[in-house]
Amino acid sequence: MARNPARRTELLDAATDLLADVGARGLTFRGVDERAGAPTGTTSNYFRSRDELLRELCDHVFTRLTPDPAYVEDRLQAPPTRELETTLMRDLVDRAEADRAGHLALFELRMEASRRPELREVFTARFRANLQAITADHVEGGFPGGPETARVLYLAMTGLLFEHLTLPGLHAGSEAELAELVASVVARIVPTGPET
Known part of the structure; x- marks a missing residue:
């Protein structure tokens, strides 16, 4: 599992923005990679599943706000x-x-x-x-x-x-x-x- 905290934050910020723009149904690993300007597969290296991404997003958004x-x-x-x-x-x-x-x-x-x-x-x-x-x-x-x-x-x-x-x-x-x-x-x- 990838451990670069700055990259993880970038991915979570990109996921937050994507979630706001397209809703939860449009929140995909590929979409987060594209929004973050990261190589394809980066998000899946940081989050085991979409549910894990959503759970971490909840804490991240509260922290961000x-x-x-x-x-x-x-x-x-x-x-x-x-x-x-x-x-x-x-x-x-x-x-x-x-x-x-x-x-x-x-x-x-x-x-x-x-x-x-x-x-x-x-x-x-x-x-x-x-x-x-x-x-x-x-x-x-x-x-x-x-x-x-x-x-x-x-x-x-x-x-x-x-x-x-x-x-x-x-x-x-x-x-x-x-x-x-x-x-x-x-x-x-x-x-x-x-x-x-």
């Missing part, structure tokens, strides 16, 4: 208010727009899990861990509202991102309208003060 810890630390210097939560959700939308393929790949992985029970458990565990981390960050960070607030905000923002990335302009035709929409979502979910 994780914000820079220094940037997050800087943001969290402000008091944990509804206003900061709005800023963080706007940052999430900005990151989604900056790496549209990464977010679309996550949606594709969800769809693949809905069709493939053998992948569903793995994907569900990864998404559950992400939700638990988000909830812990919200609660331990002292943001208004408790765990349920974090969960509802997660669900609302997931829906907003899905709509925005798959049907741009459906709900917001400009950056200002999108920023207003995000602020509206946060205002309706996150209380102004401590948990009520």
